[in-house]
Amino acid sequence: MRKTRIGKALNELIAERRGEAAAPERLAMGRKMADSDGPDVFAVDISRIRVLTGLNILAESIIKAIIDRSVFGRSDILIEQSVDPDLQPEFYQAGVSSLAFTTRLTVIEDLPQFYTAIGFQIRYMLNAIQNDAVFRVLLPETGEPLRGILFPFHREDDSDLTGFFYLLEYVPSGRFLRITLESVEDSRLRMTRIPHVVVESIDLIHTRVDIPGAAAMLAQGLLESCIHQKWNYTATAAHVEDLIHFLRKAGLSDLEVLSFSWPAEFRKETLSTPKSVLYGRIIRILYLLGDSAVTAQLLRSMVVKLKDDGCCCFLDLSQRNRCLNLSFILPREKTALEEYLKRMPAVLETSASGPEVFRDVRVLLVHHLTSEVLGLLQAMVDMGARQVETLWVKYAGVVEPAYKEVMLSLPEKIFRFRGVTPVVDADGFRNRFLLSEEFTPPEDLQALAALLRENPCGFLDAMRKAAGHLLFKAVIACRNEGGKLVIIEDGGYIAPVANRLCLEGRTVKEAARFFGFPESELSGEELGAPFGSWIRDALIGTVEHTRNGYDALLGVMREFRSLAFPALSIAVSDFKVNRESGDVVYSCLNGVENIMNGTGFSLSERTALVLGAQGALGRKAMRILGDRLGTGRLFGVDIVTPPSPPEWTYAADLLSLPPEALTTIDLVLGLIGVSICTPDWIERLILSTTRRDIFFASGSTKTAEFAHLTDWISASMRDPRPTLGGLPLVLSLSEIYDPKTGVHQGRSVLLSVGEKKVRLHLLADLMPVNFLYYGVPSETMNHVMNELLKISVELVRRHKAGSPLPQTLLALDHEISFADRGTP
Known part of the structure; x- marks a missing residue:
């Protein structure tokens, strides 16, 4: 029997010397689990990955022991680590009650420079045991031969610098797992004598995370x-x-x-x-x-x-x-842009009636990020638009993941999306706005990104600069590649300014400097040209959505008695004034009430002041709040005198409000578009009020109702010794979050003046509060967006037909109407 074993060993040595020894089986980690499940589906069976709880704990214990022994030991290392049946139950039940790690002194002499690497290697091996193929080789079922697992990191890990390899063997008689570390430089393991499987395609990446x-x-x-x-x-x-x-x-x-x-x-x-x-x-x-x-x-x-x-x-x-x-269970459902268009039947019908209207036309759209605007984008592309560049008007809140999912799946050649994002300024209170990176990659707008980083801008200024850069880019593209441009916007960010620059006779260079656009992207000939003639070569005209933009254009036209190009608007259309305005107000008040309820307050307990009480939105707000609060707890301010004495208290300005108003007002709703709350009035309000909490909310896209209030708070925070009414003033900031969703809803400022404490709640950071939630419902916006699309179509059609609209301000249902309401 002894001779037989010796003879077998000699034969194996001779076969090894001749290169005739059988090659060990090789195991490619993970790859054998893959198969095909269709042309676009890569299927993997993960059921064979075993979950062995607590192996990460075991790995860290061994790694620590190896490092300790390599530092303080003076001989070969032998480490025994027990497997805890409570911490590693599956491993223990598989028959492993301990681990034994062994290596020679000549190997561990190099360990100090490889502590991190050996940690990754130990973690990798113990993780690999959870692979079904490795597990079955290492811990075979009864009757199957025992084989070790060889992990040749020196050969299979492309990033390896250690030269280490490991052999894992299970010893049933001792119920332990032996881990032997060797170095390729002086290995004493004769692997041809040890039945084993070699692991291929080692990738240590997943050992770097818990x-x-x-x-x-x-x-x-x-x-x-x-x-x-x-x-x-x-x-x-x-x-x-x-x-x-x-x-x-x-x-x-x-x-x-x-x-x-x-x-x-x-x-x-x-x-x-x-x-x-x-x-x-x-x-x-x-x-x-x-x-x-x-x-x-x-x-x-x-x-x-x-x-x-x-x-x-x-x-x-x-x-x-x-x-x-x-x-x-099921593949992810993907929403296409067309789905948003289908929700607006009127817009869909208009888009189907003119499939070639926008051919060779680029659209610069400045608008709010809503599902209805996404549908409008699809409508314009269906009508032939060459490219739609969108600058989102995003005041606060988060971008809905579903919207971002759709936008970032669209081809950049046709659809591009931009935006600005708020960051807290150096004073810790006021927001400044930077170019957003969550939409189209901003590589082509690096000059704009740098401009906004280096020059702090509020929302309006940042949007205006961004719109100016996009305007220049679009005009340059039209001049170089052909085609025309239409601007469609919500809020008067670019059209009033562009008109003024043209009518003042500014040069392209002066206009570029106004917006901070790099002159290097323009030729010397272009820089010296009149901005008006340069832009008219490309721009057909503009279309405005809001009253703010309409009023700004009207101001330019009254000053210069004309505009530089046609400007159409739906701001004062019958539908917007008489129908949509009510939904806008309900949307604003819904936002206010949601935030109040989340913080434990009730709208019904407030005494309200509406700024801009005689506007289209203001009149609706007064009617709704009057029913809710009662006329005795409602005040309105507007430079426009009511046609007949209202039931609620009216004032032509804040100083004309009755004295009792300052003591009780605790909700200020801005629908006026300009800042009229001066620092003096703000201080009077705080000193006079008997309320502990005062809420401020904006419902205007102008974002300027409370500019004075923002400046006053910011200045007080920067002042090392602020005072109010001759007394020391202490300010403390806190955030407002939705208690259910965690969404940021604004900020609160606690003012302490002597013994008096008043907390100012700045809802939505004083940006339009309705856009924190759902805005105006799609049923209403279907008609509004249809007006916007139809009036844009009319602008382009008239230009292409050779009878362009006049260079003036044309309002829907006033200077211009649709065929189904009369001849345009």
Whole structure:
């Protein structure tokens, strides 16, 4: 028997010397699980990934012990680590009660320079045991031969500098797992004598994150969302920073958010099964996301289908690879831009009637980010628009993920989206606005981005500069590539200014300097040309949505007795004045009341002051608030005198309000478009009031109702010793958040003057409050957007027909009307 063993050993040595030894089996991590599930679907079975709880704890204990022994030891290392049946129950039940790590002194002499690397390697090996193929080789079923697992990091990890490789072997008689570390430079392991499997395609990326911890956090988030009857859950770097960083390193370099979604079936299953089931699904998904083959398929715009026991999860990238979508059971439903157009039948009908109207026309659209405006974009493209460049009027709140999903899936050649985003200025109170990076990448607007970074701008100034840059870009494109330009805007950001620059006889160079547009993008000949003639070569005319923009254009026209180009407006149309205005006011008051209710206050308990009480919105607000509060608790201010004495108290200006108003007013609603609350009046209000809380809310797109108030607070905060009424003034800021959603809803300023304390609640940061919520309903906006589209169509048609509209201000239902309401 002894001779037989010796003979076998000699034969193996001879075969090894001759190169005839059998090559070991090779195991490519993760790749064998992939198959095809259609031309655009990459399917992976993740049910074979075992979840062995607590291996990360075991790994960290071994790593710490290795480092300690390498520092203080003077001999070979042998470390024994027990497997805790409570912390590592699955591993213990599989027959492993301890781990033994061993290596030679000559190997550990190099360990100090490789502490980080050896940590990654240990974590990788223990994580790999959760792979079904590795597990079955290492811990085979009864009767199958024992084989070790070789991890040749020196050969299979492209980034390796250690020269290390490891052999994992299970010893059934001792119920322990042996880990042997060797160096390729002086290895004493004769691998041809040890039955083993070699691991290929080693990628250490997923060892750089606590996957079990991230999985637990995500599973808790999904579970809470299911409990609250939600159908989605979103995680950003604020929730799982290390995981997002890991996924970026794994190949998803632009990733910003994980978006989970599910149908009712998944919610029911999640709530009726132990939490460990959901945790197991999430951790298996996260382990697989470190596989370069999976990330490569995602980056090729493939859908990755992860098959788990009784469930599946569909993965895909969207928003230009910024969002990783994980949809359980069913593939993610994608909303197309056309769906928003279908919700507005009147707009859809108009777009179908003129498919070629906007051919060779570029549109510069400055408008609010709503579903109705998204539908309008589709309508204009359906009518042949060459390109629609959109500058979003976004005051506050967050961009709805569904809107961003649609926008960032559209071709940049046709659709481009821009915006400005608020950041708190140096005073810690006032917002300044920078160029947003969450829409179209801003590489072509670096000059604008630098301008807004280096020169603090409020919302109106930032929007005006952004619109000016986009105007210059559009005119240059029209002059170089042909075609014409139409400006459609909501708020008078660019048309009144452009008209004034033309009518004042400014040069292109002067106009460029006004907007901060780089002169280097214009030729010397262009810079010296009159701005009016230069822009008229491209611009057909402008279309205005709001009363603010209409009034600004009207002011320019009265000053110069004409405009530089046709300006159409729906601001004072019959529908907007008589129908839409009521919905706008209800929307504003809904926003105010939602914020109040969330902070424990009631609108019914307020005494209100409406600024601009005789405007289209103001009259509606007075009527609604009068019914709600009673006329005795309602005051109105407007330079326009009511046609007959109103039931509520009227004043021509703030100083004319009765003395008792200052003591009781605790809601100021601005619908006037200009700032009339002077610092003197603000101080009188604070010193006179008997109320502890005063709310300020804006309903005007002008964003200027409370400029004086903002300046007064900012100046007081910068003053090292502010006073009010001769007494020291102490100011303290706090944020207002929605208690259910966590959405930012404004700020509060606590004013302490002696023993008196008054808290000013600045709803929506004094931007239009209705845009924190749903705005005006689609049923109403369908008609408004149809007016906007039809009047834009009329502008372009008349130009193309050779009978352009006059260079003046033309208001719908006044100077111009539609064929179905009369001949234009």
